[in-house]
Amino acid sequence: GESVGLHLPTLSVQEGDNSIINCAYSNSASDYFIWYKQESGKGPQFIIDIRSNMDKRQGQRVTVLLNKTVKHLSLQIAATQPGDSAVYFCAGYLSGGSYIPTFGRGTSLIVHP
Amino acid sequence: DTGVSQDPRHKITKRGQNVTFRCDPISEHNRLYWYRQTLGQGPEFLTYFQNEAQLEKSRLLSDRFSAERPKGSFSTLEIQRTEQGDSAMYLCASPERGEKLFFGSGTQLSVL
Numbered sequence: 001g002e003s004v005g006l007h008l009p010t011l012s013v014q015e016g017d018n019s020i021i022n023c024a025y026s027n028s029a030s031d032y033f034i035w036y037k038q039e040s041g042k043g044p045q046f047i048i049d050i051r052s053n054m055d056k057r058q059g060q061r062v063t064v065l066l067n068k069t070v071k072h073l074s075l076q077i078a079a080t081q082p083g084d085s086a087v088y089f090c091a092g093y094l095s096g097g098s099y100i101p102t103f104g105r106g107t108s109l110i111v112h113p
Numbered sequence: 114d115t116g117v118s119q120d121p122r123h124k125i126t127k128r129g130q131n132v133t134f135r136c137d138p139i140s141e142h143n144r145l146y147w148y149r150q151t152l153g154q155g156p157e158f159l160t161y162f163q164n165e166a167q168l169e170k171s172r173l174l175s176d177r178f179s180a181e182r183p184k185g186s187f188s189t190l191e192i193q194r195t196e197q198g199d200s201a202m203y204l205c206a207s208p209e210r211g212e213k214l215f216f217g218s219g220t221q222l223s224v225l
Contacts, residue, residue, distance in 0.1 A: 099144065
């Protein structure tokens, strides 16, 4: 199977700083990853995804880095804003397996104005 | 709005009662997922459907839980004889353009 986990349960940053949220996974056969953002009382919201044939992917103010050697991925948020305050999850899919993503525990990002 | 609707948003029930939740996924998407999330944890997989067929169930899904997806459209998740440990957020999701899951806002269940 697959297990994913985030390194820190809570990350506090100042508005305008860059944020980095890290995630480790256990199964080297994982070939697709998604980062989700979850605000209080809402379901997880898709942010960005990356396949294992890439090591970097950029979106609007967000970048995901994938290091397959150490089975680690990170989500970087540039110029963090108060609206970025939420819980962030990484989810991984196993190649050749069923289409069932496994979620980590989440990192709570707190942005101070 | 992700296009995935869940009803009700909140449900309070007494231990021992049965509850049923409904999910209306993104239309025309043949896969539908149910997850459960407790406070401070990531979503945990419960079950998923491909059209009307229930293809996989987690060990978390005890015999008190049953899910259906008649006609491959909306889905229901029923919990019989609820226990306090069933208190959680129940999330429904359907994928768009491959594996990318889009979640509904969930049903928050509180069992007293």
